[in-house]
Amino acid sequence: xxxxxxxxxxxxxxxxxxxxxxxxxxxxxxxxxxxxxxxxxxxxxxxxxxxxxxxxx
Numbered sequence: 001x002x003x004x005x006x007x008x009x010x011x012x013x014x015x016x017x018x019x020x021x022x023x024x025x026x027x028x029x030x031x032x033x034x035x036x037x038x039x040x041x042x043x044x045x046x047x048x049x050x051x052x053x054x055x056x057x
Contacts, residue, residue, distance in 0.1 A: 014034065
């Protein structure tokens, strides 16, 4: 279930490398297809601050 407006989701890119973002199955995170960074979605708003992201480390 998508928590993000589809129009907004279509224009967002990764803050680190400008890669394409995909929602996880719960719609609670956006994950960069290129680098694997993930960003939380809070109340339908993606938090794109690099300090808030989680990589694969």
